[in-house]
Amino acid sequence: QVPLQESGGGLVQAGGSLRLSCAPSGSSFSRNAMGWFRQVPGKEREFVAAISWDGANTRYADSVRGRFTISRESANITVYLQMNSLKPEDTAVYYCGAAIVGYIPSTSQYHFWGQGTQVTVSS
Numbered sequence: 001q002v003p004l005q006e007s008g009g010g011l012v013q014a015g016g017s018l019r020l021s022c023a024p025s026g027s028s029f030s031r032n033a034m035g036w037f038r039q040v041p042g043k044e045r046e047f048v049a050a051i052s053w054d055g056a057n058t059r060y061a062d063s064v065r066g067r068f069t070i071s072r073e074s075a076n077i078t079v080y081l082q083m084n085s086l087k088p089e090d091t092a093v094y095y096c097g098a099a100i101v102g103y104i105p106s107t108s109q110y111h112f113w114g115q116g117t118q119v120t121v122s123s
Contacts, residue, residue, distance in 0.1 A: 003027050004114035005022070011120045014088055014122065023078045031102050032101070036095070037096075039092055049069075053102035059104050068084070081094070086119075092118075094116060096114045097113050
């Protein structure tokens with residue numbers, strides 16, 4: 001069973017917005033830091049944003065800071081990625097990951113993943 005399930009991807013015009021959601025399927029990750037990553041064909045998966053287990057701390061890639069916002073609901077179950085002012089270069093498969101710790105760790109410490117959701121931004 002895939003531990004995380006992403007949703008909310010789709011096709012949007014440049015300048016538009018999308019909100020991605022990530023929910024656990026089975027296991028609870030209420031005490032884990034969570035992150036969003038993205039990958040395009042032929043390239044490695046890259047970090048986008050992360051949030052600590054309690055929502056108190058966030059971190060963003062330079063390429064999305066000021067445009068994307070990561071959040072998690074009060075019950076710490078579902079994690080969101082609000083994406084505004086989308087650009088064609090944001091086109092990728094977006095993955096949700098759960099870290100093995102509660103604080104925001106290095107990218108190598110995300111051990112649980114979803115199957116990804118496609119985001120396509122047209123120019």
